[in-house]
Amino acid sequence: MMEREIFRKILGRLRKDELRPVLQEWGHLGKRLHEIDFSHSKHSVHSYVVKGFMKNYPNGHPDAVGKLDLLCLQKHSAKRTWAVYHLKKEQDSPPNDVADPKEFEQRLRRELGVDFKKMELCVLQHEKALWVRICISKGSKTKPMLKNATYCVHFPHTPVLIVTNMKAATAESIKQAFVNVLGYCDIQDIRLTGRCVKSLAQLSLNKYSQGSFSQYRLNQVDLQPLSHGKKRKRTESEESITDPRIVFVNQKEKKQRLEILNDTFGPNPQPTLEKIEYKLETKFHGNHYAPGMRNQTGPFHCRVKFEGTSVIEGIKNLGKTELAVVPLPDHLAKVHSLAKNHFVLQDKSKANKSVQDSQT
Amino acid sequence: MAECTPLSQITNTTSSTGRGGRSWTQRQHTPYTRTPRSRRLTGQGKTVPLARTPQAPRTLSRIKELVNKTWRLYKVTPLYKFDLGSLRKYSRLLSAHLDAEYRKGIAVGVESEVADSARFSLFKGLKGASGDSDAIEITVKAKPKSGQGESKVVLSAILCSVQLPDDAFLFPESFTFLPVMMVKGGVGLTKQIVSWLEHQFDCHITHMSFSPYDLSWMVAMWGGCVPETNSKPVEMMYTVPKEVEGLSRITMTIDAKVCKELWDSIRDPTNNRFTEEEEAAFIKSLESHFFYHFKVKLTAMYLNRVVTSIAVVDSSGRIKFYSDDHVHRVLRHITEVAVEQIQQK
Numbered sequence: 239m240m241e242r243e244i245f246r247k248i249l250g251r252l253r254k255d256e257l258r259p260v261l262q263e264w265g266h267l268g269k270r271l272h273e274i275d276f277s278h279s280k281h282s283v284h285s286y287v288v289k290g291f292m293k294n295y296p297n298g299h300p301d302a303v304g305k306l307d308l309l310c311l312q313k314h315s316a317k318r319t320w321a322v323y324h325l326k327k328e329q330d331s332p333p334n335d336v337a338d339p340k341e342f343e344q345r346l347r348r349e350l351g352v353d354f355k356k357m358e359l360c361v362l363q364h365e366k367a368l369w370v371r372i373c374i375s376k377g378s379k380t381k382p383m384l385k386n387a388t389y390c391v392h393f394p395h396t397p398v399l400i401v402t403n404m405k406a407a408t409a410e411s412i413k414q415a416f417v418n419v420l421g422y423c424d425i426q427d428i429r430l431t432g433r434c435v436k437s438l439a440q441l442s443l444n445k446y447s448q449g450s451f452s453q454y455r456l457n458q459v460d461l462q463p464l465s466h467g468k469k470r471k472r473t474e475s476e477e478s479i480t481d482p483r484i485v486f487v488n489q490k491e492k493k494q495r496l497e498i499l500n501d502t503f504g505p506n507p508q509p510t511l512e513k514i515e516y517k518l519e520t521k522f523h524g525n526h527y528a529p530g531m532r533n534q535t536g537p538f539h540c541r542v543k544f545e546g547t548s549v550i551e552g553i554k555n556l557g558k559t560e561l562a563v564v565p566l567p568d569h570l571a572k573v574h575s576l577a578k579n580h581f582v583l584q585d586k587s588k589a590n591k592s593v594q595d596s597q598t
Numbered sequence: 599m600a601e602c603t604p605l606s607q608i609t610n611t612t613s614s615t616g617r618g619g620r621s622w623t624q625r626q627h628t629p630y631t632r633t634p635r636s637r638r639l640t641g642q643g644k645t646v647p648l649a650r651t652p653q654a655p656r657t658l659s660r661i662k663e664l665v666n667k668t669w670r671l672y673k674v675t676p677l678y679k680f681d682l683g684s685l686r687k688y689s690r691l692l693s694a695h696l697d698a699e700y701r702k703g704i705a706v707g708v709e710s711e712v713a714d715s716a717r718f719s720l721f722k723g724l725k726g727a728s729g730d731s732d733a734i735e736i737t738v739k740a741k742p743k744s745g746q747g748e749s750k751v752v753l754s755a756i757l758c759s760v761q762l763p764d765d766a767f768l769f770p771e772s773f774t775f776l777p778v779m780m781v782k783g784g785v786g787l788t789k790q791i792v793s794w795l796e797h798q799f800d801c802h803i804t805h806m807s808f809s810p811y812d813l814s815w816m817v818a819m820w821g822g823c824v825p826e827t828n829s830k831p832v833e834m835m836y837t838v839p840k841e842v843e844g845l846s847r848i849t850m851t852i853d854a855k856v857c858k859e860l861w862d863s864i865r866d867p868t869n870n871r872f873t874e875e876e877e878a879a880f881i882k883s884l885e886s887h888f889f890y891h892f893k894v895k896l897t898a899m900y901l902n903r904v905v906t907s908i909a910v911v912d913s914s915g916r917i918k919f920y921s922d923d924h925v926h927r928v929l930r931h932i933t934e935v936a937v938e939q940i941q942q943k
Contacts, residue, residue: 516891522860523890524883530863531883538860538887539853541831545846552838552845556894559841563893570892583891 242288244303244384249284251310257283260309266291266302304360308371311389312364315435318389318402322430322442322577323413325397325422334421337394339363342419346370349415354408358382367439368392374408388412391435397422398442400435429580437509441577448574450504458506495564499557502571508550514579516542516569521585537585550574636871637815637934660722664756665922669780671806671915672792673936674757676773677799682732685718688798692716695794696738696787715739715749716791721756731774733758738787753783755791760929763937777936778929779803780917806915810901812935813913818880819872819931820906821852822861825921829854829907834884836899848899850888854907860884 252260254276261271270290276283291302311318336342343361350357350372358373370390373382388408391400399416413425432438441448447455486492522531522538546552550573556562565571569581693716721735733756740752757776769775781788792803808816821832833851864879865872885896903912908924911917917932919925 518891520891522856522883522887524885524887526883527879527886528860528864528883531860534859536856538856540856540887541849541851542888542892543847543849543851545849546838546844547846548844550844552842555842555844556838559839561839561842561895561898563895566893567891570894 240381241298241303245288245291245306246284247384248303248306248310249287250280251314254280254283256313257287260306260313261287263309264302264306266294266299266305268294270294300358301360304358304371304373305362307384307387308360308362308369308389311371312362312369316433319431319433320391320400320402320435320438321404322428322438323399323401324426324428324442325399325417325420326424326426327397327422331421331423333395334419335395336420337368339368342368342370342392345419346372346415349418350374350411353411353415356382358387366393368394372408372412376407390416391439392416392420393439393443396443398439399425400438400442429578431513431579432511434510437511440509441511441574445575445577448504448509449572450501452504452506456506495557495560498564499554502566503550503554503574508548508554508574510548511550511573511579512545512547514544514549514573515581517580517582518542519582519584636873637819637931661922661925664780664925665919667782668916668918669782670788671917671932671936672779672781672803673806673939674777674779674795675802675940676769676775677795677801679772680774680799682720685720685734688718689716691798692718692736692791692794696790699790721758730759730762731776734776736791738783738791753781753787753791755779755781755783755788758929758933760926760933763934777940778806778933806932806936806939808911808913808915808935810913813901813904813911814881815877816909816911816931817901817904817906818877820908820924820928821880822858822865823906823908823924823927824854824858825907825923828920830905830920832857832907833903833905834901835903835905836896837902838899847902848894848896850884850896852884 249257258271258276261267267274267287267290270293274283274286274290278286291299295302336345339361343359346361347359350359354374356375358371360371362369368391370392371387372390373384373387375382376386386405388404389402390412392398404412417423417425428442430438430442444452444455453459518540519537521536522528522534525532544553553562553566553570553573557564557566569576569583573579696716716736716738719735719737721733736753736755736757737751738753739749741749757779759776759778762775762777781791795801796803817832817834831851831854833849835847835849837847838845860883861880864876864883866876888894888896901913904910908921909917909919909928917928919928
C-alpha cells in the first residue's frame with residue numbers, strides 16, 4: 239500500500255536515536271510505542287511502527303503523514319535550502335497576526351481550499367515559530383506526492399516567512415494565501431538563502447542588532463560600568479610561547495587589526511550562511527597589469543561566489559589571518575546587517591542611482 | 599625571451615633562457631623545475647607537413663568521442679618494445695590478465711559486470727605532427743554477471759601524444775613515447791590495466807596532477823578562445839587555506855566576451871607563442887580587479903579548478919573537453935606538461 243511506503247520513506251530520514259522522541263511527539267502510536275523494541279535493525283523498527291499505526295487506524299488518518307513529515311523536517315532542516323520572504327503591509331492597516339497553530343491552520347485551509355481541492359495541510363509550533371507543511375496534488379484524483387510538499391516557517395507578529403521546496407506551479411497561490419491570511423498586501427523575495435533556519439531568522443529579524451550591536455541584544459554589555467572598580471585584566475597572549483627571547487614585532491598591527499574586526503563583526507558567533515554571491519558590473523580595475531583595458535568604458539561582467547560552512551565567520555578569519563586587508567569593504571564586512579546574500583555591485587553613476595534607489 | 603634552440607646547438611651552460619634545447623641526459627638534476635618563459639599556443643611546431651602529403655580525412659577522426667566526457671589524466675614514461683603490428687596479441691594478453699585477476703578474487707566484487715575482453719586499437723585523428731606516434735585506444739568490455747544482455751564498454755583508455763615538443767626525449771628506436779593517457783572507467787579496473795602496462799612495457803604510469811601555476815597557465819592561454827556556439831563563462835575556483843575556518847572556496851566567473859577583450863588586449867598577435875609576461879598580466883589583472891572590490895588577496899589562495907569555453911581542468915587531473923575543434927590545442931599543452939613532469943622526475 240502506498241501509505242506504508244510513504245511512512246518508510248519518512249522514517250528512513252531519521253537517525254536511530256531520533257526515532258523514539260519523534261514518534262512520541264507524533265502520538266499516533268499511543269500505547270503501542272512501548273511495545274516496540276528499538277534495539278532491532280532500523281528496517282524492522284520501521285515495520286513495527288507501520289504495523290502499529292495500521293492497527294490503531296485501520297482506515298488511515300489524514301494528518302498522520304503530514305505531521306510525521308514535519309517533525310522529521312524540524313530535526314533535519316539543514317538538509318534543504320531555505321529562502322526568506324518579506325511581507326509588506328500598507329501604512330495603517332490593522333494587524334491580523336496569528337500565533338495559535340490551530341487558528342493558523344484553519345485560516346490557511348480556507349484560503350488554499352479556494353484554489354486547490356485536494357491538499358494536505360499541517361501546522362505545528364516549534365521553538366517560537368509556526369512550521370507549515372503544504373502538499374498539493376496535481377490532479378483531482380491523484381494523491382499528493384511527498385516530494386511536492388512545500389514547507390514554510392513563520393514567526394508570529396513578524397513579517398518574515400522562510401520557505402523551502404516551493405514548486406513553480408503553486409508558488410503564486412501559496413504566497414498569496416499567506417498574504418491574505420496574515421493581513422498584508424504584498425510579499426517579496428529578499429534574496430536571502432541558506433540551510434540553517436535559525437541563522438536566516440536571525441539575519442532577517444535582528445537585522446539592526448548584528449555585529450557589535452549583538453552585545454546589547456544578548457545583554458553582554460555592562461550598564462553601570464562606573465559602579466564598581468575596574469578589575470585587573472589578565473593580559474592573554476594568543477601565542478603561548480613563554481620564551482622571553484622571542485619578540486613579536488607586529489603586535490601593535492595585530493592588535494589594531496583584531497580591534498577593527500571585533501568592531502565590525504562583534505565578539506559573538508556569526509549567523510551561518512553557506513554562500514554569498516556578488517554580481518559585479520563595474521568597470522575593469524586591473525588596468526595596472528593590463529594597460530590595454532584602460533580605454534574600455536563598458537562594465538566588466540563577472541560573478542564572485544564565497545562558499546563554505548559559515549561564510550561570514552570565514553570572512554572574519556580572512557581578516558584575522560591577513561589574507562584580506564582590513565578594514566574590509568562594507569559589502570563584505572556588513573553582510574550580517576544587510577539581510578541578503580545575493581548582491582549586485584555597480585559603479586556610482588547618475589544612471590545607476592535610480593536603480594539603486596528602487597532596490598533599497 | 600628566447601626561442602627554443604635547435605637540437606644541434608645543445609650546450610651545457612646554465613643559460614637563463616627558459617627552455618634550452620637539451621636532452622634529458624644533459625639536464626641539470628636539481629629539485630626545481632625550470633619555469634618556461636613561453637609556451638606554444640597555436641601552430642604546428644618545427645615539423646610542418648608538406649603541402650602535398652595527404653592528410654587523414656576528417657571523417658575518420660574520432661575526436662568527437664572525446665568531447666563532453668570527464669577523463670582522468672595519467673602520465674606515461676616511454677614504452678619499451680611496443681609494436682603497432684601486434685595490437686591483437688596485446689589484446690589477448692590483457693584479456694587473459696583481467697580474467698586471471700578476476701579468478702584470483704582480486705578484482706572488485708562490487709561491480710555487477712565481469713570484465714570480459716580488452717581490445718587495443720588505433721585511435722585516428724589525435725596525431726599532431728609526423729613526429730608523434732599513433733594514438734592507441736584500449737577498450738574493455740564487460741558482460742553483466744547474470745550472463746544475459748550485451749556486453750558494454752566499461753573502461754576506455756587512450757594513450758596519445760600530440761605534437762611532442764622538439765626538445766623532448768631522444769630515445770632509441772625500441773621505445774615508443776605516448777606521454778598522455780586519458781582514462782574513463784572504474785578505479786579498480788584502471789589499476790589493473792595500469793599494472794599490466796607497467797609490467798608488459800617496462801614503463802611507469804602515474805596520476806597527473808596540476809599545480810595552481812599550471813592551471814593559471816591554462817586559463818590564461820585558453821581564456822580567450824571563445825567558439826561561436828556554446829561559449830561558457832571563464833571560471834576560476836580557488837580553495838581557501840585551512841587556517842581560515844568557515845570559508846572553503848572562492849569562485850570567480852567572468853563573462854566570455856569581456857574575458858576575450860581582456861585577452862586580446864594583453865596579447866601580442868604577431869607572436870605564435872604565449873609568454874610568461876602575458877600569462878602573468880592576465881592572472882594578475884583579474885586578481886587585482888578582485889582585490890579592488892573585496893580587499894581579499896587571491897594570490898594567497900590555491901587555484902583548484904579552471905573552466906574555459908573549450909575545457910574544464912581541475913588540479914587532481916580530471917579534464918573535460920567542450921569543443922571538438924580545440925581538443926588538439928588542449929592536448930598539445932597537456933602533452934607538453936606531461937613531458938615536463940616526467941623529465942622532472
